[in-house]
Amino acid sequence: MESCIFCRIARHETPAYMIAEDADTCCFLDIAMDAEGHMLIIPKKHVSSLLDCDEETLGHVLQMVKRVADHCTRCGYGGVNLLNASGTCAGQSVPHFHMHLLPRKSGDGMDTWPTLPGTSTPLLDVYNKLKME
Numbered sequence: 001m002e003s004c005i006f007c008r009i010a011r012h013e014t015p016a017y018m019i020a021e022d023a024d025t026c027c028f029l030d031i032a033m034d035a036e037g038h039m040l041i042i043p044k045k046h047v048s049s050l051l052d053c054d055e056e057t058l059g060h061v062l063q064m065v066k067r068v069a070d071h072c073t074r075c076g077y078g079g080v081n082l083l084n085a086s087g088t089c090a091g092q093s094v095p096h097f098h099m100h101l102l103p104r105k106s107g108d109g110m111d112t113w114p115t116l117p118g119t120s121t122p123l124l125d126v127y128n129k130l131k132m133e
Contacts, residue, residue, distance in 0.1 A: 001046040006096035010044040020068055024060040027068050030100070035110060037072065037103035041065055047097040049086035057097075065099055077103035081112045 001007050008014040010026055018028035030038040041064050047053045051062075069080045082099040083125055085092040102112060119126075 001096075002111045004046055004094075004096050006040075006042050006094060006098060007046050010042060018023075020064065020071070022060075022064065024057070025064040027064055027101070035102050036108075037077070039068065039103075041099045041101060043097060048095050049092060049097050050084060051086050053097050061097070061099060065101060068101055072101075072103040075103075076105075078106055078117060079104045081110075083112065 003071070005014060007027060009016045018026060019029065020027040024045070025041060025043055027039050029043045030040050032038065032100040041061060043053070044056045045057055045060050047057055065082060072080055081104060082098075083102070084098070086097075102110065104110065
């Protein structure tokens with residue numbers, strides 16, 4: 001897609017701090033600078049979100065996620081967080097599928113696990129709604 005910022009980064013038309021790249025995916029630093037090493041992993045093929053991502057493309061993205069996560073541990077980080085928002089109601093701000101990867105160190109002060117509001121819907125009702133046949 002011509003106007004997509006992530007597509008332009010993948011085509012090297014927009015500069016980025018590229019951490020890793022292969023034929024199908026790339027990983028670059030997030031310019032927000034909100035956390036040390038915050039990276040985005042994207043498919044080079046334009047896919048709007050996880051919800052419309054084909055299995056082959058998703059497989060390529062997850063392979064890059066694993067490759068970068070392993071690299072982070074070799075660089076001295078103790079773990080990683082993966083974050084994804086699919087759809088505007090979930091907070092997706094760029095309409096190109098991407099995974100956020102946050103390298104973590106013990107005591108880094110980041111609380112990346114959300115505090116959830118809870119639900120009064122009975123668990124059985126949720127199960128019946130969501131179970132796959």
